[in-house]
Amino acid sequence: MAHAQGPSPDHAGHDHAAHDHGHAHGHHHGPVDTGDWRYAVGLIVNLAFVACEVGAGLWSGSTALLADAGHNLSDVLGLAMAGGAAWLARRAGGPQKTYGYGKATVLAALANALLLIFACGAIALEAVQRLDAGAEVQSRIVMMVAGVGILINLGTALLFMRDQHSDLNARGAYLHMLADAAVSIGVVIAGAAILFTGWSIIDPLVSLAIVAVILFGTWGLLKDSVNLALDAAPRGVDVEAVRAAFLSIPGVSAVHDLHVWGLSTTDTALTAHLVHDRSDPEALLAEAHRMARARFSIHHTTLQLEAGPLPDCPDC
The missing domain is CATH 3.30.70.1350 (Cation efflux protein, cytoplasmic domain)
Known part of the structure; x- marks a missing residue:
């Protein structure tokens, strides 16, 4: 819709009397289908698995399994933030929030990336401390629990795969779940190696390798979320x-x-x-x-x- 308008404040001092000014507002304020149910399903399933994994990690003496549990817990928190942000984004804005709450999804994505980096630091610290410990690891339990983790993480990742390129929060959840699946695969490999060689040091070494892979994959999410927080394109x-x-x-x-x-x-x-x-x-x-x-x-x-x-x- 075109409206007559007085001089633009951006160009004060110029004669705009003969200029036509128009504003077109193409609004798309309908609620985005963020699939809130996916976050709820991911939260319930992964939280239950974290509890089981912590118990198994303490019982088996596996650093890698405990690291996997810690990483899964960070994902539970990340899913909670992303789901909450998706719910906020569907709320209408008020007189002072003319754009609504959509920016909450950006803040959640940024927090998600930072949380993942923090979790990697905690995993790396624990693994380094275990390098000299030489504690015995019950590899069969490690392999069995980590194998279940692969199925749970890949299944949760599939929930977000379709929207990973159009929604940064969905992408964050997708990357988190794939990273967890990669961690679980590494834990299975570590358990098998320990079973056949008896070298318990493999457990923390695999944990450190997995941390490096996760950090590499998190960089893009962190960069994109920081850019959006700064109102970049x-x-x-x-x-x-x-x-x-x-x-x-x-x-x-x-x-x-x-x-x-x-x-x-x-x-x-x-x-x-x-x-x-x-x-x-x-x-x-x-x-x-x-x-x-x-x-x-x-x-x-x-x-x-x-x-x-x-x-x-x-x-x-």
Whole structure:
């Protein structure tokens, strides 16, 4: 919808009397299907398994099994935060929260990444302390419990696999569960090696190797969540490509004040000023919005139209 508007405060001092200004708001405020039930299922199953794994780890004397339990516990907490954030994101905003609670999903993703790094540090510390301990490990119990862990973790990961590329929290949960499955596989291998060689030192060494793998896989999640927390453009959205797409619309001669940021881990917002020479601003606004939605999956756009070139516009 195009509205007549007075001079823009961003360009005070210039004569805008002959300029047409328009705003188009393409809002997509319906609740995102975050699959809250998946977090509940993951929480219940993994919390029960953590309790069993801690008992088995203490009984068998396995550092790797206790490390796996600690990592699973971090995932339980991460799932709780991600599920809570997904619930918050579905709530409508109030007078002071005009964007709603979608940003809670970003904060949860960031906390999830930091929690995983902290868990890795705790696992590594315990493994190093056990290197010289030489405690006996009951490898058969270790292998059996870790084997169950593989099935539980892979099953939980499958719940989030579909949405891992479109929702940062789903991606965090997916990575967590895959990391846990990798830990469990490593624990099974460690148990088998100890069973056939009798070398208990294999247990903490495998734990350290698994920590390195988990940290490598967590870096991308941490980077993406920090970027979204800083209102950077979401991963997969090239701002210069967005600018070029607007400039490719017939009649648009310049684009300035272009901003793209994440409202949540799933929704992206955009604001921009388009300089044009067209006589049909309503049609231009509709075309620009359709382009942003179709090419970049940006459903929340705010566009201001300005007729003719603007002087002193460094980012046009």
